[in-house]
Amino acid sequence: EESSRYIRETYGNADGAADGAQRPTRRAVFFTWDYHDDPNRQKSYLDKCGGNIVPANSVEEADFVLAHGANVWQRERIEDFTQLEGFLQQGDLSSIEPILEQCKARNLPMVCANSDFIVRMPDGSTGYMPGNIAKRYEEMGGECKYFGKPDPKPFRACVEMLGLDASRVVHVGDSLHHDIAGANAAEIASVLVTSGIHCEELGTNFGKLPTDDALVDLLHKSGHTPTHIVSTFQL
Incomplete structure (x- = not known):
């Protein structure tokens, strides 16, 4: 909601615009989810962005990323x-970097609507998220x-x-760097699920709590401490 509101107010047809006029179509280099996985996901998000935001067909015609x-x-x-x-499964940015280089050459601003870096997929594998794309763009000077997390505003x-x-x-x-950091910044309690993305770092298996030493070491390295810890939630 925060990202779509920002896009709506910056590029889209924000409610209550001072001049009351409809803004022209704005085009985005749109990194998103496959339409075939969820036919409504793209449209519903873009609709929230103001109704005049459409995917660009090329970097040359884009207003932002x-x-x-x-x-x-x-x-x-x-x-x-x-x-x-290669990106979602392996975190390989080689197919994305040439696009980002073109975007940087035009000094296009980027909006990262999902700042996560990695997630644990349903099959137990690691999935790489848009936060990595944004990080690489910043490294290029974009x-x-x-x-999103860890910004305390959504919390x-x-x-x-x-x-x-x-x-x-x-x-x-x-995620210590997103979930726990965000909860701490928003001053609310938190529960760290240790069978998630930090499972390997903690040297534990699904459903098993890590040793105290492993947990303390990871919390110290991350700089973020939850108020509660569980291995998993079971129904």
Whole structure:
């Protein structure tokens, strides 16, 4: 919600615009999720961005870069896209870097709507997320605006939506650098799930708690400490 609001206010048709006029179409180099995996995912997000944001067919016609997902570089026609080969599964940026170089040559700003770096996939493998694309763009000298964890604003917005005192809310996640850091910044309690992305670093298996020494060492290295720890949640 925070990223789509920013795009709507910066590039899109924001509600209550001072001049009351509709803005012209704005085009984005759109890194996103494969349409075939979820036909509504792309459209619903772009609709939230103001209704005038469409995927660019080339870097030359783009107004900005939008890192939303990790599967494809999407063009305007839904059937026209390029797979980001090797990125989601291996974190290989070689298919993306030439695109980023063209974007940097035009000094296009980037909006990173998902700042995660890695996630644990349903099959137990590691998935690489758009935060890596944004990080590489910044390393090239590009400008990037990040949204999502660990920014405390989304955490506080959720607490506000629930209508609860922050003392009655706990955030659950498996990333020290995103989930726990964000919860700490928002001053709410947190639960670190140790069977997630830090499983190998902690030297443990799914459903098994790490040793105290391994846990203390990782927390010290990360600089982030949760208020609670579990191996997994089971229904």
